[in-house]
Amino acid sequence: MTDWKENLITDSREIAELLRQTKTIAVLGIKPESHSSQAAFYVPAHMQAAGYDIIPVPVYFPEATEILGKPVFRTLASIGRPIDMVNVFRRPTDIPPHVDDILAAKPKSVWFQLGIRNDEATQRLAEAGIKVVQDRCLMVEQGRM
Numbered sequence: 001m002t003d004w005k006e007n008l009i010t011d012s013r014e015i016a017e018l019l020r021q022t023k024t025i026a027v028l029g030i031k032p033e034s035h036s037s038q039a040a041f042y043v044p045a046h047m048q049a050a051g052y053d054i055i056p057v058p059v060y061f062p063e064a065t066e067i068l069g070k071p072v073f074r075t076l077a078s079i080g081r082p083i084d085m086v087n088v089f090r091r092p093t094d095i096p097p098h099v100d101d102i103l104a105a106k107p108k109s110v111w112f113q114l115g116i117r118n119d120e121a122t123q124r125l126a127e128a129g130i131k132v133v134q135d136r137c138l139m140v141e142q143g144r145m
Helices: 012-020 039-049 096-105 119-127 138-143
Strands: 024-028 053-057 085-088 109-112 131-133
Touching: 012 131, 012 138, 024 039, 024 096, 039 053, 039 085, 039 138, 085 096, 096 119, 109 119, 119 131
Parallel strands: 024 053, 024 085, 085 109, 109 131
Antiparallel strands: none
């Protein structure tokens, strides 16, 4: 049995490899274009411009049906197709209610944005075989590649 800690991605080489293997990114907590000055919009917009397939999963904004030209999903599990990464824009204390949905979606990795860290959720995800990055900016790390 693999030690779950092996699924914690912390160094630049591992991060670059993870990003090379990622094509589809579901963004949990994405914000619509009306919030374009906030990271929860401009980071996914940058990743889309860099060639990644972005799947918007806003937590709020019930009126939003499309973000970045893509249809909105209300849960990760309802996406119904393979997801390489779930990029999380939620406060650390707001993450636990999403863990079961993340697990049901079976992504290859979960990325908690800069300033976001939840060790309990991370352990559950890593124990399920999901690679996890915490407290890093996806846009910054992608820009380093």
